[in-house]
Amino acid sequence: xxxxxxxxxxxxxxxxxxxxxxxxxxxxxxxxxxxxxxxxxxxxxxxxxxxxxxxxxxxxxxxxxxxxxxxxxxxxxxxxxxxxxxxxxxxxxxxxxxxxxxxxxxxxxx
Amino acid sequence: xxxxxxxxxxxxxxxxxxxxxxxxxxxxxxxxxxxxxxxxxxxxxxxxxxxxxxxxxxxxxxxxxxxxxxxxxxxxxxxxxxxxxxxxxxxxxxxxxxxxxxxxxxxxxxxxxxxxxxxxxxxxxxxxxxxxxxxxxxxxxxxxxxxx
Numbered sequence: 001x002x003x004x005x006x007x008x009x010x011x012x013x014x015x016x017x018x019x020x021x022x023x024x025x026x027x028x029x030x031x032x033x034x035x036x037x038x039x040x041x042x043x044x045x046x047x048x049x050x051x052x053x054x055x056x057x058x059x060x061x062x063x064x065x066x067x068x069x070x071x072x073x074x075x076x077x078x079x080x081x082x083x084x085x086x087x088x089x090x091x092x093x094x095x096x097x098x099x100x101x102x103x104x105x106x107x108x109x110x
Numbered sequence: 111x112x113x114x115x116x117x118x119x120x121x122x123x124x125x126x127x128x129x130x131x132x133x134x135x136x137x138x139x140x141x142x143x144x145x146x147x148x149x150x151x152x153x154x155x156x157x158x159x160x161x162x163x164x165x166x167x168x169x170x171x172x173x174x175x176x177x178x179x180x181x182x183x184x185x186x187x188x189x190x191x192x193x194x195x196x197x198x199x200x201x202x203x204x205x206x207x208x209x210x211x212x213x214x215x216x217x218x219x220x221x222x223x224x225x226x227x228x229x230x231x232x233x234x235x236x237x238x239x240x241x242x243x244x245x246x247x248x249x250x251x252x253x254x255x256x257x258x
Binding site (some may be wrong): 007009010013042084087088091092094095097098099101102103 | 113115116117119120121125128129132135138139140184212214218221222249
Protein backbone atom coordinates (compact mmCIF):
# COMPACT_ATOMS: atom_id res chain seq x y z
CA UNK A 1 0.00 0.00 0.00
CA UNK A 2 1.00 3.60 -0.47
CA UNK A 3 2.26 5.79 2.36
CA UNK A 4 2.76 9.55 2.76
CA UNK A 5 6.11 10.91 1.62
CA UNK A 6 6.93 11.91 5.19
CA UNK A 7 6.61 8.36 6.43
CA UNK A 8 8.94 7.27 3.67
CA UNK A 9 11.64 9.81 4.53
CA UNK A 10 11.30 9.01 8.22
CA UNK A 11 11.79 5.33 7.45
CA UNK A 12 15.01 6.11 5.62
CA UNK A 13 16.32 8.55 8.22
CA UNK A 14 17.44 5.93 10.76
CA UNK A 15 21.00 4.57 10.24
CA UNK A 16 20.22 1.03 11.43
CA UNK A 17 17.10 0.88 9.30
CA UNK A 18 19.17 2.07 6.39
CA UNK A 19 21.57 -0.85 6.94
CA UNK A 20 18.67 -3.29 7.09
CA UNK A 21 17.44 -1.97 3.75
CA UNK A 22 20.94 -2.03 2.22
CA UNK A 23 21.49 -5.62 3.31
CA UNK A 24 18.16 -6.67 1.82
CA UNK A 25 19.12 -4.92 -1.42
CA UNK A 26 22.50 -6.68 -1.55
CA UNK A 27 21.22 -10.14 -0.61
CA UNK A 28 18.03 -10.02 -2.65
CA UNK A 29 15.97 -11.15 0.32
CA UNK A 30 16.26 -11.87 4.02
CA UNK A 31 14.49 -12.72 7.25
CA UNK A 32 14.68 -10.98 10.62
CA UNK A 33 16.96 -13.81 11.77
CA UNK A 34 19.43 -13.66 8.87
CA UNK A 35 19.54 -9.85 9.01
CA UNK A 36 20.12 -9.82 12.78
CA UNK A 37 23.02 -12.19 12.19
CA UNK A 38 24.77 -9.53 10.14
CA UNK A 39 23.94 -6.49 12.25
CA UNK A 40 24.93 -5.43 15.77
CA UNK A 41 21.29 -5.35 16.87
CA UNK A 42 18.83 -7.92 18.20
CA UNK A 43 16.34 -9.86 16.09
CA UNK A 44 13.53 -8.03 17.93
CA UNK A 45 15.03 -4.69 16.85
CA UNK A 46 15.29 -5.90 13.24
CA UNK A 47 11.63 -6.98 13.32
CA UNK A 48 10.66 -3.46 14.38
CA UNK A 49 12.76 -1.85 11.66
CA UNK A 50 11.27 -4.18 9.04
CA UNK A 51 7.78 -3.21 10.19
CA UNK A 52 8.58 0.49 9.68
CA UNK A 53 10.06 -0.22 6.23
CA UNK A 54 6.98 -2.27 5.37
CA UNK A 55 4.56 0.51 6.40
CA UNK A 56 6.56 2.98 4.27
CA UNK A 57 6.19 0.66 1.28
CA UNK A 58 9.94 0.11 0.97
CA UNK A 59 9.87 -3.67 1.47
CA UNK A 60 7.37 -6.43 0.96
CA UNK A 61 7.03 -9.60 2.95
CA UNK A 62 5.94 -13.13 2.20
CA UNK A 63 5.44 -15.90 4.73
CA UNK A 64 7.31 -19.12 4.03
CA UNK A 65 6.85 -21.81 6.63
CA UNK A 66 7.78 -20.39 10.00
CA UNK A 67 9.75 -17.47 8.51
CA UNK A 68 8.72 -14.19 6.94
CA UNK A 69 10.97 -13.34 4.00
CA UNK A 70 11.49 -9.72 3.01
CA UNK A 71 12.48 -8.15 -0.31
CA UNK A 72 13.09 -4.51 -1.32
CA UNK A 73 10.48 -2.67 -3.38
CA UNK A 74 12.73 -0.68 -5.72
CA UNK A 75 10.02 1.49 -7.30
CA UNK A 76 9.36 3.28 -4.04
CA UNK A 77 13.05 3.93 -3.48
CA UNK A 78 13.44 5.15 -7.04
CA UNK A 79 10.74 7.75 -6.58
CA UNK A 80 12.32 8.95 -3.33
CA UNK A 81 15.77 9.26 -4.87
CA UNK A 82 14.33 11.25 -7.76
CA UNK A 83 12.52 13.63 -5.40
CA UNK A 84 15.63 14.25 -3.30
CA UNK A 85 17.87 14.67 -6.33
CA UNK A 86 15.42 17.17 -7.82
CA UNK A 87 15.33 19.21 -4.59
CA UNK A 88 19.13 19.18 -4.30
CA UNK A 89 19.53 20.20 -7.95
CA UNK A 90 17.12 23.06 -7.39
CA UNK A 91 19.27 24.36 -4.52
CA UNK A 92 22.41 24.06 -6.63
CA UNK A 93 20.70 26.16 -9.27
CA UNK A 94 19.54 28.78 -6.74
CA UNK A 95 22.95 29.04 -5.05
CA UNK A 96 24.60 29.45 -8.46
CA UNK A 97 22.19 32.30 -9.22
CA UNK A 98 22.90 33.99 -5.87
CA UNK A 99 26.63 33.63 -6.50
CA UNK A 100 26.33 35.15 -9.95
CA UNK A 101 24.21 38.05 -8.66
CA UNK A 102 26.58 38.74 -5.74
CA UNK A 103 29.73 38.60 -7.82
CA UNK A 104 28.35 40.73 -10.63
CA UNK A 105 27.56 43.47 -8.13
CA UNK A 106 23.81 43.37 -8.69
CA UNK A 107 23.15 43.45 -4.98
CA UNK A 108 23.55 46.72 -3.07
CA UNK A 109 26.41 46.96 -0.63
CA UNK A 110 25.33 46.13 2.91
CA UNK B 111 16.69 13.54 6.58
CA UNK B 112 18.07 16.75 5.16
CA UNK B 113 19.68 18.22 2.11
CA UNK B 114 22.84 20.30 2.49
CA UNK B 115 24.39 22.47 -0.17
CA UNK B 116 27.05 25.17 -0.04
CA UNK B 117 28.98 27.52 -2.25
CA UNK B 118 31.85 30.01 -1.94
CA UNK B 119 30.96 33.49 -3.16
CA UNK B 120 33.50 36.19 -3.99
CA UNK B 121 31.49 38.93 -2.27
CA UNK B 122 31.22 40.13 1.36
CA UNK B 123 28.63 38.69 3.75
CA UNK B 124 26.70 41.99 3.75
CA UNK B 125 26.05 41.67 0.05
CA UNK B 126 25.06 38.01 0.22
CA UNK B 127 22.78 38.82 3.16
CA UNK B 128 21.02 41.46 1.07
CA UNK B 129 20.45 38.93 -1.71
CA UNK B 130 18.96 36.42 0.72
CA UNK B 131 16.65 38.78 2.59
CA UNK B 132 15.59 41.64 0.29
CA UNK B 133 12.40 41.12 -1.68
CA UNK B 134 13.72 42.64 -4.91
CA UNK B 135 16.42 39.94 -5.05
CA UNK B 136 14.54 36.97 -3.56
CA UNK B 137 11.84 37.56 -6.17
CA UNK B 138 14.46 36.72 -8.80
CA UNK B 139 16.55 33.82 -7.51
CA UNK B 140 13.92 31.96 -5.46
CA UNK B 141 10.65 32.83 -7.13
CA UNK B 142 10.62 34.47 -10.55
CA UNK B 143 7.85 37.07 -10.42
CA UNK B 144 8.55 39.02 -7.27
CA UNK B 145 8.39 38.65 -3.48
CA UNK B 146 7.35 40.47 -0.30
CA UNK B 147 9.32 40.00 2.89
CA UNK B 148 8.46 41.03 6.44
CA UNK B 149 11.95 40.43 7.79
CA UNK B 150 11.46 39.36 11.40
CA UNK B 151 10.93 36.06 13.22
CA UNK B 152 7.29 35.09 12.56
CA UNK B 153 7.14 37.40 9.55
CA UNK B 154 5.65 36.29 6.25
CA UNK B 155 7.48 35.93 2.97
CA UNK B 156 5.27 35.97 -0.12
CA UNK B 157 6.79 34.38 -3.22
CA UNK B 158 5.31 34.80 -6.68
CA UNK B 159 5.96 32.57 -9.64
CA UNK B 160 4.81 33.45 -13.14
CA UNK B 161 3.63 29.91 -13.84
CA UNK B 162 3.07 28.28 -10.44
CA UNK B 163 1.22 31.00 -8.53
CA UNK B 164 1.91 32.43 -5.10
CA UNK B 165 3.57 30.60 -2.22
CA UNK B 166 4.14 31.66 1.36
CA UNK B 167 6.94 31.10 3.81
CA UNK B 168 7.08 31.79 7.56
CA UNK B 169 10.33 33.36 8.76
CA UNK B 170 11.82 31.55 11.77
CA UNK B 171 15.18 33.14 12.56
CA UNK B 172 16.88 36.39 11.53
CA UNK B 173 20.46 36.94 12.65
CA UNK B 174 21.84 39.70 10.38
CA UNK B 175 24.81 38.74 8.20
CA UNK B 176 24.95 35.33 9.89
CA UNK B 177 21.78 33.23 9.80
CA UNK B 178 18.37 33.30 8.13
CA UNK B 179 15.74 30.56 8.21
CA UNK B 180 12.15 30.00 7.20
CA UNK B 181 9.56 27.28 6.70
CA UNK B 182 8.03 26.90 3.28
CA UNK B 183 5.88 24.32 1.58
CA UNK B 184 7.78 22.58 -1.23
CA UNK B 185 4.53 21.10 -2.56
CA UNK B 186 2.41 23.74 -4.36
CA UNK B 187 -0.77 21.98 -3.18
CA UNK B 188 -0.01 23.31 0.32
CA UNK B 189 0.61 26.92 -0.69
CA UNK B 190 -2.80 28.06 0.50
CA UNK B 191 -2.04 26.90 4.05
CA UNK B 192 -0.01 28.51 6.80
CA UNK B 193 3.44 26.82 6.83
CA UNK B 194 3.76 24.36 9.72
CA UNK B 195 5.53 21.06 10.45
CA UNK B 196 3.09 18.95 8.44
CA UNK B 197 3.14 20.90 5.18
CA UNK B 198 6.52 22.60 5.08
CA UNK B 199 10.25 22.07 5.39
CA UNK B 200 12.77 24.24 7.25
CA UNK B 201 15.28 26.13 5.09
CA UNK B 202 18.32 27.47 6.96
CA UNK B 203 20.99 29.70 5.46
CA UNK B 204 24.32 30.23 7.20
CA UNK B 205 26.86 32.84 6.09
CA UNK B 206 30.53 32.59 7.06
CA UNK B 207 33.23 35.09 6.06
CA UNK B 208 36.03 33.29 4.23
CA UNK B 209 38.91 35.44 3.04
CA UNK B 210 37.33 38.33 1.15
CA UNK B 211 34.32 36.20 0.33
CA UNK B 212 31.41 34.36 1.89
CA UNK B 213 30.73 30.70 2.36
CA UNK B 214 26.98 30.27 1.97
CA UNK B 215 25.44 27.06 3.24
CA UNK B 216 21.81 25.99 2.91
CA UNK B 217 20.16 23.10 4.76
CA UNK B 218 16.62 22.00 3.96
CA UNK B 219 15.19 19.58 6.55
CA UNK B 220 11.94 18.15 7.83
CA UNK B 221 11.02 15.97 4.87
CA UNK B 222 10.19 13.09 7.20
CA UNK B 223 7.29 15.06 8.69
CA UNK B 224 5.80 16.10 5.35
CA UNK B 225 2.46 14.73 4.36
CA UNK B 226 2.75 13.78 0.72
CA UNK B 227 0.33 15.02 -1.89
CA UNK B 228 -1.86 12.57 -3.76
CA UNK B 229 0.20 13.24 -6.85
CA UNK B 230 3.39 12.28 -5.01
CA UNK B 231 1.80 9.12 -3.72
CA UNK B 232 0.78 8.13 -7.21
CA UNK B 233 4.20 8.95 -8.68
CA UNK B 234 5.79 6.68 -6.10
CA UNK B 235 4.47 3.75 -8.05
CA UNK B 236 5.37 4.80 -11.56
CA UNK B 237 9.14 4.43 -11.19
CA UNK B 238 10.92 1.87 -13.32
CA UNK B 239 12.52 -1.08 -11.62
CA UNK B 240 15.78 -1.04 -13.55
CA UNK B 241 18.95 0.57 -12.34
CA UNK B 242 17.58 0.79 -8.86
CA UNK B 243 20.89 -0.01 -7.24
CA UNK B 244 22.16 3.27 -8.64
CA UNK B 245 19.14 4.96 -7.15
CA UNK B 246 19.85 3.28 -3.84
CA UNK B 247 23.29 4.89 -4.00
CA UNK B 248 21.64 8.26 -4.59
CA UNK B 249 19.35 7.88 -1.62
CA UNK B 250 22.27 6.67 0.47
CA UNK B 251 24.23 9.83 -0.24
CA UNK B 252 21.40 11.90 1.16
CA UNK B 253 20.56 9.56 3.98
CA UNK B 254 24.13 9.76 5.20
CA UNK B 255 23.82 13.48 5.75
CA UNK B 256 21.17 12.83 8.36
CA UNK B 257 21.87 14.28 11.77
CA UNK B 258 21.08 11.69 14.43
